[in-house]
Amino acid sequence: MAISVTEAAKAGVPVLLQGNEAVAEGAIAAGVRFYAGYPITPSTEIAEVLSRRLPEVGGTFIQMEDEIASIAAVCGASLAGAKALTATSGPGFSLMQEMIGFASMAQIPCVIVDVMRGGPSTGLPTDPAQGDVMQARWGTHGEHSVIALVPSSVEECYTLTVEAFNLSEQYRTPVIILSDALIGHMREAVTLPHPDKLRVAERGMPDCDPDEYDTVSSTIDNILPRPPLGSPFKVHVTGLVYNRRSGAPDTADPATAADLGRYLREKIYHHRDAIVRVEEVEMDGAEVAIFAYGSVARSAMAVVKKARAQGARVGMVRPITLWPFPTAAVARMAEQVRTVIVPEMNIKQMSWEVEAAVKGRAKVVDYGRVDGELITPEEILELVKPEFYYHRWEDT
Amino acid sequence: MPEPTASARVELRCSGSGGQGILLAATIIAEAATALGRRVVQTQSYGPEARGGASKAEVIIAEEPIDYPEVRRPDVSLVLSQAAYEKYAADTRPGGLLIYDSGLVEADPGAAGVTHCGLPFTQVATDELGKKVVTNIIALGALVARSGVLPADAVEEAVLSRVPPRFRELNEKAYRLGLRLAAGAADAETTTKDGLTPTTAPAPGS
Numbered sequence: 001m002a003i004s005v006t007e008a009a010k011a012g013v014p015v016l017l018q019g020n021e022a023v024a025e026g027a028i029a030a031g032v033r034f035y036a037g038y039p040i041t042p043s044t045e046i047a048e049v050l051s052r053r054l055p056e057v058g059g060t061f062i063q064m065e066d067e068i069a070s071i072a073a074v075c076g077a078s079l080a081g082a083k084a085l086t087a088t089s090g091p092g093f094s095l096m097q098e099m100i101g102f103a104s105m106a107q108i109p110c111v112i113v114d115v116m117r118g119g120p121s122t123g124l125p126t127d128p129a130q131g132d133v134m135q136a137r138w139g140t141h142g143e144h145s146v147i148a149l150v151p152s153s154v155e156e157c158y159t160l161t162v163e164a165f166n167l168s169e170q171y172r173t174p175v176i177i178l179s180d181a182l183i184g185h186m187r188e189a190v191t192l193p194h195p196d197k198l199r200v201a202e203r204g205m206p207d208c209d210p211d212e213y214d215t216v217s218s219t220i221d222n223i224l225p226r227p228p229l230g231s232p233f234k235v236h237v238t239g240l241v242y243n244r245r246s247g248a249p250d251t252a253d254p255a256t257a258a259d260l261g262r263y264l265r266e267k268i269y270h271h272r273d274a275i276v277r278v279e280e281v282e283m284d285g286a287e288v289a290i291f292a293y294g295s296v297a298r299s300a301m302a303v304v305k306k307a308r309a310q311g312a313r314v315g316m317v318r319p320i321t322l323w324p325f326p327t328a329a330v331a332r333m334a335e336q337v338r339t340v341i342v343p344e345m346n347i348k349q350m351s352w353e354v355e356a357a358v359k360g361r362a363k364v365v366d367y368g369r370v371d372g373e374l375i376t377p378e379e380i381l382e383l384v385k386p387e388f389y390y391h392r393w394e395d396t
Numbered sequence: 397m398p399e400p401t402a403s404a405r406v407e408l409r410c411s412g413s414g415g416q417g418i419l420l421a422a423t424i425i426a427e428a429a430t431a432l433g434r435r436v437v438q439t440q441s442y443g444p445e446a447r448g449g450a451s452k453a454e455v456i457i458a459e460e461p462i463d464y465p466e467v468r469r470p471d472v473s474l475v476l477s478q479a480a481y482e483k484y485a486a487d488t489r490p491g492g493l494l495i496y497d498s499g500l501v502e503a504d505p506g507a508a509g510v511t512h513c514g515l516p517f518t519q520v521a522t523d524e525l526g527k528k529v530v531t532n533i534i535a536l537g538a539l540v541a542r543s544g545v546l547p548a549d550a551v552e553e554a555v556l557s558r559v560p561p562r563f564r565e566l567n568e569k570a571y572r573l574g575l576r577l578a579a580g581a582a583d584a585e586t587t588t589k590d591g592l593t594p595t596t597a598p599a600p601g602s
Contacts, residue, residue: 014430014431014433015430016423016426016427016430016436016438126441126442126443127441182439182465185439185440186437186438186439186465187423187426187436187437187438187439188436188437188438188462189426189429189430189434189435189436295465298463298464298465299463299464301463301464302463302464305463374464374465374466376464376466376468377463377464
């Protein structure tokens with residue numbers, strides 16, 4: 001490449017970038033200085049780029065023996081104060097689930113990229129899918145909350161990686177980026193934001209005396225940063241239920257468990273409005289809406305353009321944040337349109353969630369494809385047409 | 397050679413078997429278009445195997461934002477294997493251009509309204525440069541010369557900035573060989589005489 005990605009971003013010139021490369025470069029821009037991973041198609045380029053880029057910025061890259069060790073190393077690095085990333089695909093994402101639960105429980109900021117491919121098991125290793133969206137929410141056991149972001153473009157692979165680290169630091173939680181084989185391997189000409197224009201959240205330190213640290217505790221509205229291991233602060237990290245103030249394990253008292261359990265959920269859900277991002281396209285006056293995310297949203301966008309060009313009022317609601325689920329935006333859409341079409345490269349995973357939020361206020365039409373092919377605009381248009389009873393469709 | 401039309405949308409598909417460098421060829425086209433300030437999306441599809449199989453790499457170049465990123469009716473197809481020919485050649489848009497390796501592909505020129513251009517890329521790479529590995533770059537030169545999708549010098553610049561310094565000379569030779577090869581060749585079999593106008597072909601669905 002004639003010009004580095006950072007130089008191009010500073011100069012404001014377009015650069016051809018692959019989705020996976022954009023995740024890696026976004027991570028560097030976000031201040032990531034630790035990556036541990038195990039290569040797997042279609043995520044491997046993230047590791048490849050970071051194996052070269054991290055040493056350049058004084059960071060550490062480790063290829064681990066497997067995905068369990070990878071996420072464990074990421075948790076360790078984060079507890080030591082580093083912004084840490086791992087990337088994988090379906091089979092590796094399955095292996096990581098237990099440690100994602102540990103990161104949720106112990107409130108360890110970290111980012112996991114899952115570049116979704118066809119599954120289950122080895123499945124369709126080189127083809128895109130969206131079959132891990134529920135696993136991102138509920139893959140680890142027990143009551144927990146999580147944040148998951150879904151990029152639809154190479155540019156978003158970059159910006160959402162920065163955003164993922166900001167959310168992860170702010171809410172002290174694992175954040176999952178749900179890319180897919182199409183977005184991850186796709187190259188686009190992108191003009192990236194100037195590094196100075198990016199908001200990058202830093203970890204920070206508690207502003208109390210180290211001796212008083214175990215007497216203070218985070219509230220829902222004030223999530224205190226955790227000092228790194230090795231600092232003068234005493235930090236207790238455990239996967240057991242613990243006392244939220246001291247951090248010490250306490251499994252005997254139901255009130256302590258209830259307090260922690262509610263806190264772990266509410267620190268995300270209470271801030272849902274601040275966390276959730278949704279793009280609404282042509283929703284002004286829309287009678288039918290397409291709810292689409294990730295690569296499928298690109299096909300949905302083509303349908304919105306075609307339908308609007310023919311005078312059919314079709315809009316799109318595109319969740320950028322998939323978890324927590326954008327319930328408010330879906331409820332708003334349900335009040336407005338008569339039909340919501342949910343095309344996705346899985347069978348009903350999100351349409352089920354859409355239905356729960358629509359609560360019968362609109363018809364929900366689900367459309368799933370699990371053959372490793374991107375749903376086409378024509379397929380979606382065929383679902384749209386019957387929703388406009390009297391509209392005469394020209395050939396498209 | 398038709399003049400590149402700045403406002404047009406053009407869709408290309410390079411196909412062959414894994415290891416032939418078709419993804420690199422597509423990436424170089426995409427990089428050249430990026431440097432020219434065009435909108436570009438490049439996608440690919442391949443099987444789990446590292447070598448062999450029928451694989452493809454696609455590029456869409458446009459002025460407007462590109463939503464659906466895949467190519468279904470390419471204006472220009474480059475085909476480097478028989479398996480890829482059988483799988484993908486028929487998708488080429490009527491009025492479009494099909495360039496193939498005449499030493500590897502037995503083409504059916506009866507395909508409706510598509511200009512066929514067969515050139516012995518692999519053989520030329522071996523005979524003239526002693527390096528089969530630059531077959532893709534020779535084919536890229538021929539594609540650029542015949543289709544006019546992008547200015548030849550812009551693509552040459554992209555070739556040179558992609559390859560490591562010690563291979564620049566070889567790739568420069570290969571690319572220029574491809575340009576000359578295409579310029580000197582009549583269409584192997586031509587089923588349309590109304591000229592090649594891939595850059596003004598309508599966008600799919602428009």
